[in-house]
Amino acid sequence: xxxxxxxxxxxxxxxxxxxxxxxxxxxxxxxxxxxxxxxxxxxxxxxxxxxxxxxxxxxxxxxxxxxxxxxxxxxxxxxxxxxxxxxxxxxxxxxxxxxxxxxxxxxxxxxxxxxxxxxxxxxxxxxxxxxxxxxxxxxxxxxxxxxxxxxxxxxxxxxxxxxxxxxxxxxxxxxxxxxxxxxxxxxxxxxxxxxxxxxxxxxxxxxxxxxxxxxxxxxxxxxxxxxxxxxxxxxxxxxxxxxxxxxxxxxxxxxxxxxxxxxxxxxxxxxxxxxxxxxxxxxxxxxxxxxxxxxxxxxxxxxxxxxxxxxxxxxxxxxxxxxxxxxxxxxxx
Amino acid sequence: xxxxxxxxxxxxxxxxxxxxxxxxxxxxxxxxxxxxxxxxxxxxxxxxxxxxxxxxxxxxxxxxxxxxxxxxxxxxxxxxxxxxxxxxxxxxxxxxxxxxxxxxxxxxxxxxxxxxxxxxxxxxxxxxxxxxxxxxxxxxxxxxxxxxxxxxxxxxxxxxxxxxxxxxxxxxxxxxxxxxxxxxxxxxxxxxxxxxxxxxxxxxxxxxxxxxxxxxxxxxxxxxxxxxxxxxxxxxxxxxxxxxxxxxxxxxxxxxxxxxxxxxxxxxxxxxxxxxxxxxxxxxxxxxxxxxxxxxxxxxxxxxxxxxxxxxxxxxxxxxxxxxxxxxxxxxx
Numbered sequence: 001x002x003x004x005x006x007x008x009x010x011x012x013x014x015x016x017x018x019x020x021x022x023x024x025x026x027x028x029x030x031x032x033x034x035x036x037x038x039x040x041x042x043x044x045x046x047x048x049x050x051x052x053x054x055x056x057x058x059x060x061x062x063x064x065x066x067x068x069x070x071x072x073x074x075x076x077x078x079x080x081x082x083x084x085x086x087x088x089x090x091x092x093x094x095x096x097x098x099x100x101x102x103x104x105x106x107x108x109x110x111x112x113x114x115x116x117x118x119x120x121x122x123x124x125x126x127x128x129x130x131x132x133x134x135x136x137x138x139x140x141x142x143x144x145x146x147x148x149x150x151x152x153x154x155x156x157x158x159x160x161x162x163x164x165x166x167x168x169x170x171x172x173x174x175x176x177x178x179x180x181x182x183x184x185x186x187x188x189x190x191x192x193x194x195x196x197x198x199x200x201x202x203x204x205x206x207x208x209x210x211x212x213x214x215x216x217x218x219x220x221x222x223x224x225x226x227x228x229x230x231x232x233x234x235x236x237x238x239x240x241x242x243x244x245x246x247x248x249x250x251x252x253x254x255x256x257x258x259x260x261x262x263x264x265x266x267x268x269x270x271x272x273x274x275x276x277x278x279x280x281x282x283x284x285x286x287x288x289x290x291x292x293x294x295x296x297x298x299x300x301x302x303x304x305x306x307x308x309x310x311x312x313x314x315x316x317x318x319x320x321x322x323x324x325x326x327x328x329x330x331x332x333x
Numbered sequence: 334x335x336x337x338x339x340x341x342x343x344x345x346x347x348x349x350x351x352x353x354x355x356x357x358x359x360x361x362x363x364x365x366x367x368x369x370x371x372x373x374x375x376x377x378x379x380x381x382x383x384x385x386x387x388x389x390x391x392x393x394x395x396x397x398x399x400x401x402x403x404x405x406x407x408x409x410x411x412x413x414x415x416x417x418x419x420x421x422x423x424x425x426x427x428x429x430x431x432x433x434x435x436x437x438x439x440x441x442x443x444x445x446x447x448x449x450x451x452x453x454x455x456x457x458x459x460x461x462x463x464x465x466x467x468x469x470x471x472x473x474x475x476x477x478x479x480x481x482x483x484x485x486x487x488x489x490x491x492x493x494x495x496x497x498x499x500x501x502x503x504x505x506x507x508x509x510x511x512x513x514x515x516x517x518x519x520x521x522x523x524x525x526x527x528x529x530x531x532x533x534x535x536x537x538x539x540x541x542x543x544x545x546x547x548x549x550x551x552x553x554x555x556x557x558x559x560x561x562x563x564x565x566x567x568x569x570x571x572x573x574x575x576x577x578x579x580x581x582x583x584x585x586x587x588x589x590x591x592x593x594x595x596x597x598x599x600x601x602x603x604x605x606x607x608x609x610x611x612x613x614x615x616x617x618x619x620x621x622x623x624x625x626x627x628x629x630x631x632x633x634x635x636x637x638x639x640x641x642x643x644x645x646x647x648x649x650x651x652x653x654x655x656x657x658x659x660x661x662x663x664x665x666x
Contacts, residue, residue, distance in 0.1 A: 001417055002436030012513050020413045080353045082652045084334055095540045098561045103335030154643030162642025173644055180345050181649025207428045228431045281647030309495025310487030311506055314614030316514025319415045
């Protein structure tokens with residue numbers, strides 16, 4: 001018989017479907033590992049060194065360098081931006097019903113490495129740290145634009161996760177609104193805080209470390225675990241042990257530590273599931289909630305091994321055909 | 334420049350990305366129309382007439398007949414049910430944090446027609462009415478089980494929409510909880526009702542019929558339109574003009590009318606987009622909200638022509654690369 005489990009932070013119920021459950025190894029990507037067939041440099045790739053003329057006009061927004069001639073991470077504008085950095089955030093109401101505003105915001109691409117045929121799980125941790133430094137710099141820089149309420153930093157890896165570009169990259173979108181999705185999470189976190197006098201994410205870390213059933217990896221400053229109510233097979237949360245509401249509050253020693261645990265988890269997924277498609281998202285409180293007691297930033301890694309069907313789209317309840325404890329133990333081994 | 338539009342019923346913002354926008358015809362399914370290659374009967378299909386021995390043990394739960402020898406719609410148990418009809422709905426709390434309950438509920442398959450190689454868009458409207466009668470019967474029947482709070486009736490059409498079975502079918506899952514997703518919609522609907530003294534869905538119908546920019550089809554009792562803040566290309570809402578909170582309140586003349594507009598919309602999608610993958614979901618208030626003034630049942634048709642990427646998963650904000658008005662006019666022609 002299946003189980004219904006509730007995520008204490010989001011209050012979402014998930015069906016852990018034991019009838020349909022597959023063993024973890026059954027999720028191994030059966031397709032060819034496309035990375036093996038890519039060259040280290042591609043002439044037509046706008047993100048490869050030397051092809052800067054293929055970038056949008058604004059060129060390079062931010063760059064981190066190893067030496068004068070060697071960059072490690074670059075930030076460039078998205079060529080087809082979902083939101084753009086001009087205009088104001090006034091709302092218009094049509095017929096007393098429909099709210100409308102200009103698509104003001106910012107949409108950037110973080111080129112994670114000069115090498116075309118690599119991925120975070122295969123990079124040395126120093127290179128991964130460079131990516132996270134870049135994320136923090138862009139987060140803090142964009143937080144100064146008063147039109148923007150938050151920034152979503154995310155990665156689409158593989159076609160099933162929504163990317164068509166091969167060169168390793170992540171993206172960020174600064175939005176002029178607090179997404180409702182995040183408002184709901186904050187609302188639940190405030191509710192827990194008012195009930196229990198502590199942060200629900202802090203309680204989750206404590207309980208996961210005590211129960212030891214779903215831990216994937218642990219470092220000095222971070223914990224990685226498959227959530228109790230994981231919605232997807234191999235869903236993994238990476239969360240700082242120190243309470244901080246916004247991602248911008250991460251310090252240098254935490255960045256160094258995060259680069260270890262992030263590359264460790266992604267390398268494990270790469271090896272054990274044969275380079276699966278995945279998304280990750282940095283969940284953070286909005287800029288204005290910096291320092292708040294109730295929310296706690298974290299990274300959500302979502303392998304895209306299953307399809308969302310009508311039930312998930314219509315009810316928001318996910319049917320997870322894997323057992324979170326089994327997924328954690330498979331990744332841990 | 335793109336636009337941010339808010340859905341007045343859900344309060345979700347959507348990015349209508351004009352930079353990335355494709356023309357409607359560019360979404361036409363380029364793949365072969367697989368339906369053309371299927372036989373009208375398949376020996377191995379458990380849903381084809383004569384293959385009843387391949388059904389789960391409980392057999393046929395409900396059936397509608399044209400004559401003694403000819404059935405039109407059948408309801409059977411799902412072979413791998415996400416939730417099952419036994420056990421109680423007591424919650425357990427682990428470590429004061431994690432809520433857990435048995436997977437109690439009901440998961441049924443509605444076989445829409447005896448013919449293997451057909452689809453709702455190709456059926457005569459009398460046959461479509463039989464499907465809707467079946468939905469209503471199951472809705473009302475399951476509402477009597479006090480453990481169940483609501484039922485999600487949905488359809489997955491095509492592989493990209495999450496189905497692997499060819500035979501035309503829809504599904505329903507009765508849940509022992511009100512999904513949070515639906516709670517949020519009700520919460521917003523109550524807010525609008527308290528502000529304006531009327532149902533937000535009634536206001537939307539009125540405004541759509543007045544603006545005439547996004548109407549796809551209209552009948553005596555129903556309206557079909559691409560929502561102002563459609564999240565997906567060709568997303569279409571079919572909604573009854575008469576206010577009713579739960580789907581179970583639909584009457585016979587509305588069923589006859591719904592069968593016309595539903596088959597009309599699905600036939601148009603089939604023809605103009607070459608049999609695209611899609612989901613539809615019947616959104617309804619929970620059983621206990623029957624007769625309420627603020628919520629309004631409706632059908633959401635979600636063509637699956639684009640992939641959900643990290644931004645959508647992390648922010649809940651969809652980037653729609655089509656213009657709702659253009660989609661409506663393309664479907665209308």
